[in-house]
Amino acid sequence: MRAVTWHGRHDVRVDSVPDPEIVNPRDCIIKITSTAICGSDLHLYDGYIPGMRAGDILGHENMGEVVEVGAKSTLKKGQRVVIPFTISCGSCFFCSKQQFSACDNSNPAETADPSEIAYGHSMGGAFGYAHLTGGYAGGQAEYLRVPYSDVGPIVIPDGLEDDKVLFLSDILPTGWQAAVNCDIEPGDTVAVWGCGPVGLFAIQSAFVLGAHRVIAIDHFPRRLQLAKSMGAEILNYEEVDVRDALNEMTGGIGPDACIDAVGMESHGMSVDNIADTIKAHTYLGTDRPHALRQVILACRKGGRVSIPGVYGGMADKFPIGALMEKGLTVKSGQTHVQKFGRKLLEMIGEGKLDTTFLISHRSSLEDAPDMYRHWHDEQNDYTKIVLKPDMAKGDIKTTKELADVDA
């Protein structure tokens, strides 16, 4: 089959590789119909995630049609399913507490050691995201092997097209969990750093969960416009001093809850960020937590900090004093996708969540290397890219073109 493979920093190719096969009784194989490029794929693209090996297949936002099932899979051939990016066994201590992304069994014994050493405990498994999370192939390919297929996949009813449900695999539940982790109370102002896909879904979710106001922070005008279209007030950090602006907009109190939807690759030209960039590129430090620093300093006393943004290693100059003295609560973690999937699917069906507004481009698998480059270099115009294996090479559809066709 054809598959999008990682070969090094800024080197993504399309290779012919063997088809996946059923290996364990609970497995299934799906034929991919849609697979998205994620913001966290950029961390791989930039070489920030340790444990990638040349030849790894990318892609953790996947959906498709079931084409093969193991003896213990509960799925049937022909079903359309969305695959959570987190691989979870459904029966360990963590899965039984619905902390699915912490699954104790999904990271194979052979790959569990590095994260146990680095983080104290081994991470759960995930598709297409380096050997730290199990070394599983991703779904930016024609076919994907899905372990524990009786637990993860969300069966999609007829009539809901791919684009509406694809993001149940990661960014929608990730944005939702980010807002849930804010423990939103009536009257709350929620500030969201980063208006990428996760940030945009966090904004939408915060409103659904009862936020009084949402203030969104970024510097790409197109992404800020999308945030505004979701009902958020917006701040371009190149125009305003963000902390000052947030205090003035909240009567001097500060936001009640703050979401860091940026993660380890913060943009921004502050002195601390430049120092972090130099360190990251010389392997002295791994993460650039500029957004997180700002989140902690901006959050009101006794407020909540939610971190859906991905971090991988160590951070320098972490404002632990502000965190402790202001009495902040921090919630974080990879998303417990299986916990939210079915509820969110219902909300999509009822029209309570808009999931397609952020897709800017659709293309074939063969165009993936170009798409990665655009995604990396042109974040203002490329807000979300969906790859469809049945599209022809070069047949790139932008949302504007699709809108013209519909009109």
Next chain:
Amino acid sequence: MAGAKSGSGNDLTTGQRVAIGAGAAAAVAGAALLFTRKSGGPSDDKRISDAPSWTLRDTPTGDKGALIGRSVTINLPRREVYDRWRDFTRFPDFMDNVRSVEKLGDRRSRWTIEAPAGKTVELVTEIIHDVPGERIAWKSVEGSEIITAGQAMFSDAPPGRGTVVQLVMTYAPPAGAIGKLVAKLFQREPAIQARRDLRRFKQLLETGEVTVNASPSARKSESPTEARI
């Protein structure tokens, strides 16, 4: 080591002292110390920590042996976990280097272990202590190519969390050329081997299968049906 009361494997200690020859003396003496350290009874030991003995900073290891300890929680009742462990013939399902385990009567088993360079090593173990649902201790019999002793202990995890399995083992490789190979195999990272084996045991019991990342890649050296390491 006087005063050990319960659950800490004195029988293993005695068994080892009687059964094992000079080659592994250092390792086994270390093991004896470890198995009895956390005794709860009066002792002249000044250490006050309640943690298992194998977490001590000055864990004794002989230069001819390696001693390891590892705990894992398995979300199943204690008796069920014990029963699965007691069936040694199923060890190859989750132990990486073990090719087969053959029953030689109720207490003895013959192990065939894969060594580097396509060689195998044979080992006969004898169960020297067996309390159903609580613990199983074993040691290699005289004449085995590897001298080893071990104990698996089973206890209730906090309510609703299943069973804690604690595995403590010591190895001493044989002499000679094959001994060098085996030493390489077991002493390189015996603790890593043990934690991987225990992890697979947990996977098998909790999920019904051993988790494997087998999947395609663009690396010609790999097959999509074999684990990628």
